[in-house]
Amino acid sequence: QDVRLWGGRFADGPAEALAKLSASVHFDWRLAPYDIAGSRAHARVLHKAGLLTDDELKRMIEGLGLLEADVAAGTFMGTIADEDVHTALERGLLERLGADLGGKLRAGRSRNDQVATLFRMYLRDHARIIGGLIADLQDALVGLAEAHPDVAMPGRTHLQHAQPVLFAHHVLAHVQALSRDAERLRQWDERTAVSPYGSGALAGSSLGLDPEAVAADLGFERGSAGNSIDGTASRDFVAEFAFITAMIGIDLSRIAEEVIIWNTKEFSFVTLHDAFSTGSSIMPQKKNPDIAELARGKSGRLIGNLTGLLATLKALPLAYNRDLQEDKEPVFDSCDQLEVLLPAFTGMMATLTVHRARMEELAPAGFSLATDIAEWLVKQGVPFRVAHEVAGECVKECEARGIELDGLSDEQFAAISPHLTPEVRSVLSVPGALASRSGRGGTAPSAVAVQLQEVKADLAVQ
Numbered sequence: 001q002d003v004r005l006w007g008g009r010f011a012d013g014p015a016e017a018l019a020k021l022s023a024s025v026h027f028d029w030r031l032a033p034y035d036i037a038g039s040r041a042h043a044r045v046l047h048k049a050g051l052l053t054d055d056e057l058k059r060m061i062e063g064l065g066l067l068e069a070d071v072a073a074g075t076f077m078g079t080i081a082d083e084d085v086h087t088a089l090e091r092g093l094l095e096r097l098g099a100d101l102g103g104k105l106r107a108g109r110s111r112n113d114q115v116a117t118l119f120r121m122y123l124r125d126h127a128r129i130i131g132g133l134i135a136d137l138q139d140a141l142v143g144l145a146e147a148h149p150d151v152a153m154p155g156r157t158h159l160q161h162a163q164p165v166l167f168a169h170h171v172l173a174h175v176q177a178l179s180r181d182a183e184r185l186r187q188w189d190e191r192t193a194v195s196p197y198g199s200g201a202l203a204g205s206s207l208g209l210d211p212e213a214v215a216a217d218l219g220f221e222r223g224s225a226g227n228s229i230d231g232t233a234s235r236d237f238v239a240e241f242a243f244i245t246a247m248i249g250i251d252l253s254r255i256a257e258e259v260i261i262w263n264t265k266e267f268s269f270v271t272l273h274d275a276f277s278t279g280s281s282i283m284p285q286k287k288n289p290d291i292a293e294l295a296r297g298k299s300g301r302l303i304g305n306l307t308g309l310l311a312t313l314k315a316l317p318l319a320y321n322r323d324l325q326e327d328k329e330p331v332f333d334s335c336d337q338l339e340v341l342l343p344a345f346t347g348m349m350a351t352l353t354v355h356r357a358r359m360e361e362l363a364p365a366g367f368s369l370a371t372d373i374a375e376w377l378v379k380q381g382v383p384f385r386v387a388h389e390v391a392g393e394c395v396k397e398c399e400a401r402g403i404e405l406d407g408l409s410d411e412q413f414a415a416i417s418p419h420l421t422p423e424v425r426s427v428l429s430v431p432g433a434l435a436s437r438s439g440r441g442g443t444a445p446s447a448v449a450v451q452l453q454e455v456k457a458d459l460a461v462q
Ligand code: ARG
Pocket: 024, 028, 084, 111, 112, 115, 320, 322, 324, 325, 326
């Protein structure tokens, strides 16, 4: 039996080479549950329009239920001969209901409006799954910050020692970035809550169907598409989803890169838990940060999924073109990658051991309190331009002597500038430097405690 949905005007079946090229069932099969939900909603509007009798609707819904159960159990599957998931499920319905009833469901719909709708449903579900996994990671990072509320570390710019910061402050910076990613997902979800079902192939339907009823049935809070051409041809929702997942990958890669560096012998800031590290097949001593490296690597893949998709969409004329079948694999992959990466990443961060002594030993190194000298001078009435010069002289003197700033004697300070009285020592401590940055968003323990409360309140409603 010919399973094709379009055989009528063709004298010959498709060449095998075409069938192989054309098939998408091996990757769009994951849309099957959504396709069946769409079919159920469609059957109801056909009935509402008088195109199915009460009895036909009842049997149609039963048939779809049987098909759904067989799909879930794996006893009904699409094959390469089915071309795509929509074709396969129509075959399944015909097998269960017979051609007379089964053949009625396709009225007033096209695979073009179907696939645009199902794809939205799938991605909306996965936006929520990924959002939940991000919240788990944020919880782990918040836990890390809370467990180390007073640990100082070298804050860096250009990867050079800049100013001491609280470790908790640094960790919460990553939490803030992830909060924006989670917010992006929520806003995307809201924007994507529009159903293309009822758009048909591109022009809508003459059968008096009710697209708004289908939209409500399928959980599209913003109703049905206002333009059937746009409904079937637009894929900016996919591109935007690909961007958000790429951004998540990039934000993870930035944490990952730090974990990799912190975990080196030279830094020795952290140790990874054995359960979240891997070994070497030749070097017995090795313990590698593979999760962080895979995160860094996968971020490249996520970016590739986005850019490939954008290239596919560029200059595509309206309305549906078969190019659009290329839209699914990249973002399916982005979902798969993040859904396998995030739990491992969260485990790695939740079980990290922080080496407080090492971080605090290095916090004041590299003259990272020079800004504190300059700002202390400003408080004594010295113009910042002069204060910056004077503090720079202190650094030069220390470099020449191979000492840190607090190693300068009172006489050496005084020789650099008469403004540098012994009281300057009051700011040459890491706790003092931290505590002084107490304004909103600063690194003082008091300010970080406020930030932590805000972040936790945010996470509670996210
Ligand atoms: N499988 C197609 C896709 O994923 C949907 C089918 C549309 N095919 C067509 N010939 N109009 O985009």
